[in-house]
Amino acid sequence: MKTTTWLGASLIVLAAGSASAQDYPTQPITMVVPFAAGGPTDTVARLIAEPMSRELGQQIVVQNVAGAGGTLAGTQVANAEPDGYKILIHHIGMSTAPTLYRNLPYDPTTDFLPIGLVTDVPMTVIGRKDLAPTTMAELIPVIKEQGDQLTYANAGIGAASHLCGLLLMTALDTQMTTVPYQGTGPAMTDLIGGQVDLMCDQTTNTTGQIKGGEVKAYAVTTKERLDALPDVPTTAESGLPDFEVSVWHGLYAPEGTSTEIVEQVSAALQKALADETVIARFGDLGTAPSSQEEATPAAHAERLTSQIELWRPIIEQAGVYAD
Known part of the structure; x- marks a missing residue:
């Protein structure tokens, strides 16, 4: 009798979870930015928030949670309810944090679900x-x-x-x-x-x-000059051929968020990045939106893993760590 009751209750919970994913979103979504307002990650967040809001049918509210190199915001989202109503936008720092911080309160590869890449700046x-x-x-x-x-x-x-x-x-x-x-x-x-x-x-x-x-x-810091800054030479032209770096941004949901919700937010991101106004605005800022293939959970997960391995020896060699 207890087994039957437990099974029935479980089915009700699963059905409720499925319905919740199907109805999502029914309220505003918070996009947490790990840096102060007016900074580059904040700029990227606000550029995509409006077109994503239109696609999802609910407002995306940008919230700045600055401090500790982005780890305060990361911790907040990692500990949030996995219901799709709090997501994180973070840059390359998500891949350097595991090496840079001795006591990082989360694991970027297990405590988050990648949603999609936004841009390489x-x-x-x-x-x-x-x-x-x-x-x-x-x-x-x-x-x-x-x-x-x-x-x-x-x-x-x-x-x-x-x-x-x-x-x-x-x-x-x-x-x-x-x-x-x-x-x-x-x-x-x-x-x-x-x-x-x-x-x-x-x-x-x-x-x-x-x-x-x-x-x-x-x-x-690119191989070729930028259309937005045609008079500014590259680092290679200036005598530093191996000094090349860009800052990629991506969206994350807390681990445990349903696949359906992650895919829905990813689809909204892809739609936003194809918006002509967004493309033009990114161009004005010297960058471009990620491709439709890059703005996917799979491509984002692959980038995160590879970048963690890329930055680990660089940070270890520099010997710069944070508590």
Whole structure:
């Protein structure tokens, strides 16, 4: 009798879960951004939130949960109910966190379900506008000569600007004085104000300032020049052929979220990335939306796993860790 009762109750629960997935969504969805408002990941989130909202029939509310290099937001979403109403957008930091943080409270590969890749954003090496070198070729010997006399701003440990700085200093075998901030916004403000010398950040956050003459652009970290910044040379052109990095972004749901919901959100993402306005806006920022094939759970999972393995030896060699 107890077995029959338990079985009946289980079937009711399964039926309720199935109905819930079929009805999804019935309320607004929160997209958690692990960095401050106004930063590059926030920009990407807000670009896709509106067209995804239209496709899903419910508003996607962007919520900024900054701090600890994105791990506060990651923890919040990892511990959220797996019902599709709280999802995470994160960048390359999702793949570096397992090595960078000694006490990471979640595992990116087991505590989340990848939904799809959003975009690959190039990086730009920029400086305060009155910095003496005018080209990257001129800047390189200055960095090597002055070393820690130069200040390098980043948005905090684990941020894209922090990772780009690690690669730059490793490539030049020279350490600058790093100045971490609570987000890209305040770091950019101080760079524009001349309080710090250099930064390397995503085109989604730097293109406007470069075009407006508020900062000095030295190089883009891509194999080819960007249509949005045709006058800015590549790092390879500037004498750093092996210094190439882009920042990929992806959406995640908590582990346990139903396959049906993940696929539904992924389909909405794919639709949003094909929107002409979104494509044009990404282009203005020096990047492009992910392809329909990349904006899938399978492609995203493969990228995450491969990037964890790529970054592990780089971070271990740099010897930079966070608690």
